[in-house]
Amino acid sequence: MKTLENINNLSDEDLVKAIVKDNNTLLFEILYDRYARLVYNKCLGFAKDEDEAQDLTQDIFLKLFVKLGSFKEKSKFSTWLYAFTYNHCVNYVTRDTAKKLEKQSVDYKDIENLSEDDNDYSFLDMKVDKLKVALELISPDEKMILLLKYQDFLSIKEIESVLEIGESAVKMRIKRAKDKLITVYNDNILNNGK
Numbered sequence: 001m002k003t004l005e006n007i008n009n010l011s012d013e014d015l016v017k018a019i020v021k022d023n024n025t026l027l028f029e030i031l032y033d034r035y036a037r038l039v040y041n042k043c044l045g046f047a048k049d050e051d052e053a054q055d056l057t058q059d060i061f062l063k064l065f066v067k068l069g070s071f072k073e074k075s076k077f078s079t080w081l082y083a084f085t086y087n088h089c090v091n092y093v094t095r096d097t098a099k100k101l102e103k104q105s106v107d108y109k110d111i112e113n114l115s116e117d118d119n120d121y122s123f124l125d126m127k128v129d130k131l132k133v134a135l136e137l138i139s140p141d142e143k144m145i146l147l148l149k150y151q152d153f154l155s156i157k158e159i160e161s162v163l164e165i166g167e168s169a170v171k172m173r174i175k176r177a178k179d180k181l182i183t184v185y186n187d188n189i190l191n192n193g194k
Helices: 004-008 013-020 025-044 050-070 077-094 120-124 127-137 139-150 156-163 167-190
Strands: none
Touching: 004 025, 013 025, 013 050, 013 077, 025 050, 025 077, 025 127, 050 077, 050 139, 077 156, 127 167, 139 167, 156 167
């Protein structure tokens, strides 16, 4: 029989396997304790207030318990959970307009000569407080990919894995999101003197 100390020392991946094997809610509480604050902080970036962020966090963990079996260890559990959280928040924010959104197609001609660091100087030079305002003015999908890359420091390969899209598509989405953020920042934040 495993002791609580042994269980607490399990890796996230081993803990997930144990939870899925027996549908064990007590073990799930350990996973919840490890990640609740992190998930809440991610939700806070999409929510209107702390209560809404708390509700989103609870929704994510309820959904997570049901979907835990779909974790296939293609990435670290924490990486998968980031994407799971962001996807839930994006869906929450855009649920009323989801029918209106069309999937962006990737023009592979635009990817030629595209480097991962293209345009990073102007992107990284933005003032943090004004950047937060600008992030609220771009689409949730654009915000999500930028947060995965620059807040959670996921590699292109990790983003490919969690979003289940190819490397070129990841690079193009990051480039487009950065370009949009820079434009919004320059047009709406700097020019309006906010």
